Amino acid sequence: MSQSPPSVFEPASKPVSPFSFGRVMVIASSSVTQLVRMKTFYFLLAFAAIIVVLMSLNPPTTPAGVLSTIKRISFGTMDIFAWLFAIVSTALLIPKDIEDRTLYTILSKPVRRIEYLIGKLLGVLFVIAVSLAVMYGICALALFSRESLYIAEELGAMQAGAQYSAEEVEAQIALIQQQGLRLELGIAVLASFLKSAVVASVTIFLSTFASSSLFSIIISVLIFIIGHAHTMATSFWLYQTDNSLLVELILKCVKIFIPNYQLYSFSHGIIQGEAVSYSLVWQMTGLTGVYLVVFIFLSLLVFIDKEF
Amino acid sequence: MSNCAVEVKNMTKVFSKGLKKSDYVVAVDNLSFEIETGEVYGLIGPNGSGKSTTMKVALGLMAPSRGSVKVFGFDSGDIRARNEIGFLPENPYFYKHLTGAETLKFCGKLCGFRGGELKDRIAELLELVELEGAAKRRLGGYSKGMLQRIGLAQALIQRPRLVILDEPTAGVDPLGSRQIRDLILKLKEDGITVFLCSHLLEQVQEVCDRVGIIFEGRMRREGPLAELIQINEQTSMTFAGAKPQLLAKVRDLIEAESDATIVEEGHPKTTLERLFISLSKSEKEEEERK
Amino acid sequence: MSHFKKIPRTVVILVVLAAFGLTRAPFEDRLVRDLIDTKMVVPPPGMTVLDQMGQSALMATLGGLRPLVASFMSLRGYENFSEKNWDELHQTYQVITALEPREEFHWVNAIWHLGINATANMELDTKIPEFERKRRFFNYAQQAIEFADKGIDQIPDSVEIRKQVAEVYREKLKDWSSAARTYGEIKDLDGAPQYAERFHGYFLAKVPGREREAYDYLKGLYDKGADQHLPTLIYEVRRLEEILKIPYPERIPEADLNRNRARPQKPKSKPLPGGVIIP
Ligand SMILES: Nc1ncnc2c1ncn2[C@@H]1O[C@H](COP(=O)(O)OP(=O)(O)O)[C@@H](O)[C@H]1O
Ligand SMILES: [Mg+2]
Numbered sequence: 001m002s003q004s005p006p007s008v009f010e011p012a013s014k015p016v017s018p019f020s021f022g023r024v025m026v027i028a029s030s031s032v033t034q035l036v037r038m039k040t041f042y043f044l045l046a047f048a049a050i051i052v053v054l055m056s057l058n059p060p061t062t063p064a065g066v067l068s069t070i071k072r073i074s075f076g077t078m079d080i081f082a083w084l085f086a087i088v089s090t091a092l093l094i095p096k097d098i099e100d101r102t103l104y105t106i107l108s109k110p111v112r113r114i115e116y117l118i119g120k121l122l123g124v125l126f127v128i129a130v131s132l133a134v135m136y137g138i139c140a141l142a143l144f145s146r147e148s149l150y151i152a153e154e155l156g157a158m159q160a161g162a163q164y165s166a167e168e169v170e171a172q173i174a175l176i177q178q179q180g181l182r183l184e185l186g187i188a189v190l191a192s193f194l195k196s197a198v199v200a201s202v203t204i205f206l207s208t209f210a211s212s213s214l215f216s217i218i219i220s221v222l223i224f225i226i227g228h229a230h231t232m233a234t235s236f237w238l239y240q241t242d243n244s245l246l247v248e249l250i251l252k253c254v255k256i257f258i259p260n261y262q263l264y265s266f267s268h269g270i271i272q273g274e275a276v277s278y279s280l281v282w283q284m285t286g287l288t289g290v291y292l293v294v295f296i297f298l299s300l301l302v303f304i305d306k307e308f
Numbered sequence: 309m310s311n312c313a314v315e316v317k318n319m320t321k322v323f324s325k326g327l328k329k330s331d332y333v334v335a336v337d338n339l340s341f342e343i344e345t346g347e348v349y350g351l352i353g354p355n356g357s358g359k360s361t362t363m364k365v366a367l368g369l370m371a372p373s374r375g376s377v378k379v380f381g382f383d384s385g386d387i388r389a390r391n392e393i394g395f396l397p398e399n400p401y402f403y404k405h406l407t408g409a410e411t412l413k414f415c416g417k418l419c420g421f422r423g424g425e426l427k428d429r430i431a432e433l434l435e436l437v438e439l440e441g442a443a444k445r446r447l448g449g450y451s452k453g454m455l456q457r458i459g460l461a462q463a464l465i466q467r468p469r470l471v472i473l474d475e476p477t478a479g480v481d482p483l484g485s486r487q488i489r490d491l492i493l494k495l496k497e498d499g500i501t502v503f504l505c506s507h508l509l510e511q512v513q514e515v516c517d518r519v520g521i522i523f524e525g526r527m528r529r530e531g532p533l534a535e536l537i538q539i540n541e542q543t544s545m546t547f548a549g550a551k552p553q554l555l556a557k558v559r560d561l562i563e564a565e566s567d568a569t570i571v572e573e574g575h576p577k578t579t580l581e582r583l584f585i586s587l588s589k590s591e592k593e594e595e596e597r598k
Numbered sequence: 599m600s601h602f603k604k605i606p607r608t609v610v611i612l613v614v615l616a617a618f619g620l621t622r623a624p625f626e627d628r629l630v631r632d633l634i635d636t637k638m639v640v641p642p643p644g645m646t647v648l649d650q651m652g653q654s655a656l657m658a659t660l661g662g663l664r665p666l667v668a669s670f671m672s673l674r675g676y677e678n679f680s681e682k683n684w685d686e687l688h689q690t691y692q693v694i695t696a697l698e699p700r701e702e703f704h705w706v707n708a709i710w711h712l713g714i715n716a717t718a719n720m721e722l723d724t725k726i727p728e729f730e731r732k733r734r735f736f737n738y739a740q741q742a743i744e745f746a747d748k749g750i751d752q753i754p755d756s757v758e759i760r761k762q763v764a765e766v767y768r769e770k771l772k773d774w775s776s777a778a779r780t781y782g783e784i785k786d787l788d789g790a791p792q793y794a795e796r797f798h799g800y801f802l803a804k805v806p807g808r809e810r811e812a813y814d815y816l817k818g819l820y821d822k823g824a825d826q827h828l829p830t831l832i833y834e835v836r837r838l839e840e841i842l843k844i845p846y847p848e849r850i851p852e853a854d855l856n857r858n859r860a861r862p863q864k865p866k867s868k869p870l871p872g873g874v875i876i877p
Pocket of ligand 1: 323324335353354355356357358359361
């Protein structure tokens with residue numbers, strides 16, 4: 001201890017900026033490490049297992065039908081995994097920091113609370129993005145292998161009799177390819193990501209004042225479910241005139257206070273093979289950004305006054 | 309600008325305990341004191357007297373209910389104030405999944421250190437707290453003393469001008485607390501202001517320039533340590549090799565004086581702490597001789 | 599800052615949430631409409647279907663799990679089919695098609711199960727009294743036709759749905775007029791099989807009283823060129839010429855009968871394997 005040079009303690013604090021994206025990224029990457037070391041990525045194995053089971057199913061339909069079924073179930077499962085992961089991991093992260101009192105260490109450094117919140121959110125989003133990419137990879141592989149198999153089989157069967165024109169063979173292949181792996185499916189994955197991002201920001205907001213992780217998880221799931229009834233609420237609001245005052249009040253509250261998760265169901269259309277409207281996808285992305293900003297701001301309103 | 313590193317002015321902190329307005333605890337009550345730059349200041353008081361609360365307010369982890377705390381002229385809670393402070397919490401807690409070196413890296417990055425500079429700083433600090441050997445182990449496997457030391461290292465990472473230590477020697481074995489006291493003296497030598505607190509007077513008396521005695525949230529006594537503890541009208545003497553006849557002579561001599569009395573007589577005891585340290589030192593020396 | 603502190607945070611949060619909700623509502627409503635118009639989002643199912651759905655399916659729909667629920671319901675539909683539980687199957691498919699009304703495949707399946715399989719079962723199942731069998735036969739066929747109508751409402755230019763319901767008219771109900779009408783619709787759609795325009799004529803020819811119409815149509819096809827000179831077409835034209843007593847100079851020549859024998863009629867791929875399957 002005695003041989004250390006005196007320079008160790010030379011007062012030389014670095015100047016500190018009011019807001020630093022660098023600090024946000026440090027918090028974000030530490031949350032990623034935290035999630036990785038909590039072994040959260042194991043849920044990807046569960047997903048892979050589901051896909052394997054799915055691939056062994058043989059529903060009584062045509063090749064295109066089988067592909068469509070595989071596609072819908074695997075992408076549906078991917079979507080559930082993404083938003084559930086968003087809720088659970090976000091609900092665990094901040095309370096865990098408080099409980100372990102690591103928050104002390106972090107907030108006693110020159111770090112702003114807003115930087116901490118944004119960092120946590122970005123960390124979760126990064127892990128969701130990576131998980132979605134991996135799950136998409138698994139789905140793509142499964143879908144593509146089935147698709148090539150069916151195309152080969154169909155070609156073999158149709159060419160065996162030599163009674164079909166090239167055009168007809170092509171049409172048949174196109175029928176299969178339409179249900180197979182297509183580039184637009186990436187947009188469906190983006191939809192899942194955007195939705196999970198909003199879910200995560202709502203959960204962060206809840207966890208800034210919730211008394212336990214379980215509470216934030218349950219409330220966030222409830223909000224998620226109610227958030228899908230938006231259009232129903234709107235149509236009641238617009239067309240149903242004989243509602244009781246109470247029902248009307250509840251519907252209006254839902255519409256105003258609950259995020260509209262239903263918008264993100266546009267992934268369903270894409271999975272069914274509808275044409276993608278890119279301008280709408282952009283608008284959805286923008287709207288998601290606004291949701292994130294608003295909910296981080298709300299979280300800050302609660303978090304800034306918190307005492308540890 | 310005053311020469312104050314920390315300036316606590318009429319600070320009061322009230323915690324509400326229940327839903328009712330009347331249900332509250334006054335943790336700190338109209339507390340005022342100043343710590344000058346370069347000084348080692350100790351806040352002494354029993355558990356629950358408001359020491360940690362005062363420190364948390366200084367760091368901006370809590371807002372004062374009334375009054376103010378300023379650090380180098382900045383309001384507490386200002387990020388510029390925190391940039392000057394290194395803090396060792398009462399029970400330092402870090403991410404258990406990180407290793408010692410990773411913890412320092414994380415804290416260093418939060419303070420704006422990057423690349424080679426950060427690497428050098430980490431190596432420097434690990435050496436300072438003698439944890440080079442444990443740098444690659446996860447904190448989950450650290451002992452209390454090791455945690456305390458890594459806590460000190462992370463507190464010093466950004467070369468703060470003020471170091472706040474909440475019970476730095478609590479729960480640490482005497483050897484460890486000796487090391488920590490040496491470190492505090494070293495900090496003082498380098499001109500760093502140290503603000504520490506403890507519920508045990510003996511553990512800090514050697515290092516503090518000034519102490520404040522706090523009880524139930526209020527400052528009871530304040531001043532240089534020697535002034536606070538010396539008893540001016542008494543004198544103690546310790547003899548070595550004195551025969552009983554000599555002692556009898558001394559006793560007689562004192563009894564002859566009309567205004568002097570013997571208050572206490574007996575064999576001086578080594579304190580347990582001193583015994584422990586001398587024992588472990590001699591063991592070390594023996595080992596070195598081998 | 600000091601003023602701000604006095605307002606309770608809960609109030610500030612509620613105000614911000616409400617302001618955000620009111621600002622985004624018009625934008626989101628328009629976005630939902632656009633998404634529904636571009637078929638990217640499926641509108642919520644109507645009340646009648648919601649009633650049938652059962653709680654778990656309803657929750658799932660609300661939770662945005664439509665495709666997943668629809669897929670599992672399809673498996674249940676297959677189970678109903680294996681158990682010849684046709685009434686249950688009818689309900690199952692009502693839910694499936696409500697969940698994913700834009701999925702052509704569900705409509706085709708529903709029509710195939712009810713219109714072909716259920717009716718075939720009624721023709722064969724001797725355990726049920728004759729009268730009841732007949733009544734159910736027509737019920738199931740009628741249900742298949744209802745699915746076709748609703749499906750065509752959802753996917754107006756669907757060839758597959760029409761092909762499947764045409765099969766019901768043709769093979770089960772022997773309703774030549776409806777079969778003719780359906781093939782007539784198919785022939786004008788994109789991706790229609792070539793045989794559709796001929797089938798339209800063939801079934802028209804079988805409707806009593808519409809021989810003239812059928813003759814004009816088929817003769818028109820015949821006159822298009824040698825491509826159309828298929829045996830059935832020539833046979834039908836001849837038959838109609840006989841019935842309508844067309845003057846000989848206007849009748850088609852004799853020699854054409856064997857012209858296209860080298861090119862046999864081939865089946866187009868069907869959406870489902872086999873015509874009639876009874877497990
Ligand atoms: N977050 C809190 N909520 C309520 N009461 C608290 C809180 N923190 C401390 N207290 C109370 O404030 C008093 C002072 O606590 P503290 O400052 O931790 O004492 P010390 O550090 O001197 O042992 C204690 O009575 C304690 O119970
Ligand atoms: Mg304390």
